[in-house]
Amino acid sequence: MEKYDVDLCVIGGGSGGVRAARVAAGHGARVAIAESANFGGTCVNRGCVPKKLLVYASRFPDQFRASHAYGWSSEQATFDWKALIQHKDVEIARLERIYETNLDKAGVAIHHDHAQIIDPNTVQLARSGQRISAKTLLIATGGHPVRPAFPGADLAITSDEAFHLAELPKRVLIVGGGYIAVEFAGIFAGLGSEVTQVIRADRLLRGFDDELAELLAEHQDRRGIRLLRGQVLQRIERTPDGLRATTADGSTIDVDVVMLSMGRAPNTRGLGLPGTDVKVDEDGAIIVDVHGRTNQPSIYAIGDVTNRLNLTPVAIREGQALADRLFGGLDVPDFDYEMVPTAVFSSPEIGTVGLPEHVARTRYGNLRVLKTKFRSMAQAFAQIQDQVFIKVLIDGDTDKVVGVHLFGEGVAEMIQLIGVALTAHARWSDFRHTVALHPTIAEEIVTLRG
Template sequence: MANYDVDLFVIGGGSGGVRAARVAASHGARVAIAEQANFGGTCVNRGCVPKKLLVYASRFPDQFRASRAYGWQQQDAQFDWASLITHKDTEISRLEAIYQRNLVNSGVVIHAEQATFEDANTLRLATSGQRVTARYSLIATGGYPHRAVFPGSELAITSDEAFHLPELPGRVLIVGGGYIAVEFAGIFAGLGVQTSIMIRGQQLLRGFDEDLARLLAEHQTRRGIALHTEQFIRQIEQTADGLRVSSSTGATYTVDTVMLCTGRKPNTRALGLEQAGVAVDDKGAIQVDAHSRTNIPSIYAVGDVTDRLNLTPVAIREGQAFADQLFGQITPLELDYELVPTAVFSTPELGTVGLTEAQARERFPDIRVLQTRFRAMTQAFAGSEDQVLMKVLIDNPTDRVVGVHLLGEGVAEMAQLIGVALTASARWQDFRRTVALHPSIAEELVTLRG
């Protein structure tokens, strides 16, 4: 057998790559990892973690308004964007240091530079020029924001830059209708920014249940977020009054910031995949089998770079399964991609598990839909118009629950535990047998009738 420098070389220090490296090392493998930017990847540095902190900040005005109904005498609250960003950066630095420390403590050798394949078992480090041979390699380089190219597109930002804006804009146009777009729309609007969204289609959140998407659009409109449908940007021009945006309908909008949220691409740039012979699909995603192996037996890939299901916990599970199976001879737990709980941290937020109604009707001939829409106690008492939507999809012949979709305050926390029930193939009878917890939003889920 060939003599290699390491048993495993991981390219990418995000959540999936770090988990795989640490687990492989715990099984006795000699492991190295290369990351040219920040350990923790997109999620920790430019994604879920800092975004959730900004979401929390944006919800305080709602809480301040509601507090009057609960007897609190309102004080004048002043928001300081620079303070929020500074505090956020301090927290992100702390988390990144923990990622690096955990790798070192696990015995993983860290290379803070880009790694590129020279062949299927040899990698070159860009800064030092060092060559490393590896029995196995794992690609976990994640994704990056897609930037459409049109006249003036260089004047726009993406989510990467949104976390480092020097000041809060007065007017922002967000292009795109996915979860990143609606989350940032809620953030900016909550912080007092005049916010609008532009989408090519008619509806937000393509791929999510349509009832949830429609109700979220209603709430965003109520919060002052303008929705411009069936159009796209033709041009952005810098003017004395800001950025002048010309759309495909002939309409023009003047804003301070244009934010492009038009999807993400697998980050396979500058990896030398051609030299290694690794196959990618027409979107640039690395093609893998059920065990995360590419067409090259020594090279694997996990996470967003494979474009299977682009969520941090999925990348972590894939990295764990890869390392356990290859280096620990442990059969990993099966991952059902259709039952992964998903949250959208809009305001109000969404939590969803399983099939949408459209998907369920395609899969099963006899579907029962139970649904309710109401104001929660906390909103009703404070005079808020925010609503809760709960929707349950049941396969009638088996009574199995195949999808649950929620909109409302705190429903992401509910979705996690609902995911446990659906993973265990819970029937609607099991939900109905469960005694309601009163008074709560969640009790409505087990008392639904229809």
């Protein structure tokens, strides 16, 4: 008789948890997974996927304007927010079904329920009361938007609710300067809303390369997004005309919707962690080693609940690696969190991999910085003022490329393959020896001189 009901019990049906469950089952493990909301997690239901669909929609006005230079003419285009949201919901439902179907095909026992940890090897399901014992528990519960406590905070929305607004707001205030905030600023502005963005800091995108952040601010201003720097939201009040937001200096902003985008917090409440002595940090994130193991040998955690690098592909990679190590007996290389390609789907978008310049300068005494800024062929021809920016950081002593930062149309697609090169420890000479593909924006990377 088996000592445990299953070999692995996964708590959380987001991208990381689902990947770990499927891979472990593929290795022959007996696997159960518990999810109390939607399979696919934040990314599929309230994050990357629906956001990218809205980004696509918001870029059509730019394309309509540019089309005239290429000989196209058409009647006045109109936009239907409700149609967009309806089509988005249909697509998200389809993707969620795929996640659950793939789990079922892999032989994973699926539980639509909230799981609470009773001891280091047991969970209890809230609705059914069923207890499941497991040799290994994996926590993959993700995170949620932070809603700070201030007067009227309950009148605001977060990114979760932004995908379900009944209508497109005419006036939007976005509070925060991270990548979610700038993406939604671009979405709403592109779709026709009047957008104001309030940030506590003096620049957008903390942690990203400084020049990228300032270039994005310039382009946001060109698109009519009003950026208020060094401001703190103090309260929100309802008015006959909508909402009134007041900042710490007494300034007021009248809008229809206030969206709070002030960070995310790990989903650790209600998991029963105090009863297991699993260690968490001051933000509630589960503390793990490089392989995702907590201080309890039988309990692991991956993804946003660990607050290491909160990106869906990172959670997926962590889940894959964990399942391969524990149940496939594979020797998986440790994950280099500094070489993760990242995109910000602003308009224009950002693609970055490796170190930003301000960090690279603290590590490399002989840092070479190569950069260029220009308008692409498509932009120049259509008399569009959007720019392309390329920055490459090189360790002058070894010729190793330690960072690449891109700004412009389509750069997210470029940075994925540049990430392959940097993960393979490419030197700048490797880039320079690669034949340029003409005419493209990407060719400017390998022909860059300085």
